Amino acid sequence: MGLPRTTAAGRSLGRRPVARGLPRVGSAAHRHAAPCQGDRVCDRFDGVRVWARRAWPDQDWGRAEARHGAFHEVLLLPGGPVARVAEGLDQERRVARETLVMSLMANLDLPVPVPTPVSVPVTLAGRTGVLTSLVPGQPLHDAAWPDVCDQLMVLLGALQQTRLRDLHRSLPKPREWCGGASWPDIVHDRLISLLPTSAQEEAARVVADLLVAEQGAEPGLVHGDFGLHNVMWSGSNVSGLIDFDHCCWGDPAMDIAPLVGAFHAGAVTGVVDADTVRRAMYHRATLSLQVAAAAELAGKRALRDHALGNFAQRLAEGTLYDPGGELPAT
Known part of the structure; x- marks a missing residue:
């Protein structure tokens, strides 16, 4: 299954988040990432706050920190709960799937806290959302691999060793x-023609290569988006794991792919077996095409085009499989 070969426990790991200045109001960074708290004017999130007040009127959503993800708007109250409100098409089905997965994860004996649904999904005025518990901690976006490696591998090992009866029947497919x-059909029929001509053949090839590469992998519990942005830290210790929207029963190399993107394949190969890293590089090559397909299905054209642009840029730069230009071993 490609479990980590070394998980030296007991080390003091990680680094504290670095405080950064807020982006300029109105800038792209402000619209998509800046927190908005209390009585500060924040037009970007006025709509979701109004919606949340109608859905859950017993909470003071004016005090909530607001964030914007690729497919959700999120309101975080101090101490919880957290409102996750979907954007785009097919919201009811998507939120139902995400809520089911969160419930399954909350019932596992994982070593860190994970979000737990604290409401049923609510559909109101064309939008669907759900309340979850607040997972403590902050992500370490700029962490160095030696500082986080051991604890990330312990957490991945716990996920991959989970063998709850019939779990594979309940989780989504890859x-x-x-x-x-x-x-693959969405990429071929709806996305490839939107890419530059020079990238179209390669897009078809990386999808086909991935399907072949993952065929022989022993499946397990996969988080699906195991990047630094979804691992919470308190001081030097992992304090939680969030965002199981991509969770599935599939190739464990899916969870190595974001680490390859963040730290390069060479670093990850030191603690993960070579074949898992090889498959992870094939997964990494298709991540932009996966985001583009999800955006296409959700009717989010700007996000779709951005993701396709990322694929074309990485291809042109030679960084499709690895940010340092390394290619999968043959």
Whole structure:
């Protein structure tokens, strides 16, 4: 299954988040990432605050910190709960799937806290959302690999060793969030023609290569988006794991792919077996096409085009499989 070969426990790991200045109001960074708290004017999130007040009127959403993800708007109250409100098409089905997965994860004996649904999904005025518990901690976006390696590998090992009876029957299939078994057809029929001509053949090839590469992998519990942005830290210790929207029963190399993107394949190969890293590089090459497919299904054209642009840029720069230009071992 490609479990980590070394998990030296007991080390003091990680670094504290670095405080950064807020982006200029009105800038792209402000619109998509800046927190908005209390009585500060924040037009970007006025709509979701009004919606949340109607859905859950017993909470003071004016005090909530607001964030924007690729497919959700999120309101975080101090101490919880957290409102996750979907954007785009097919919200009811997507939120139902995400809520089911969160419930399954909350019932596992994982070593860190994970979000737990604290409401049923609510559909109101064309939008669907759900309340969850607040997972403590902050992500370490700029962490160095030696500082986080051991604890990330322990957490991945716990996920991959989970063997709850019939769990595989309850979890989504691989890439369900971006089309599931239809994902290759979505790429071929709806996305490839939107790419530059020079990138179209390569897009078809990396999808086909991935499907072949993952065939022999022993499946397990996969988080699906195991990047630094979804691992919470308190001081030097992992304090939680969030965002199971891409969770599935599939190739464990899916969870190594974001680490390859963040730290390069060479670093990850030191603690993960070579074949898992090889498969992770094939997964990494298609991540932009997965986001593009999910955006296409959700009717989010700007996000779709951005993701396709990322694919074309990485291809042109030679960084499709690895940010340092390394290619999968043959």
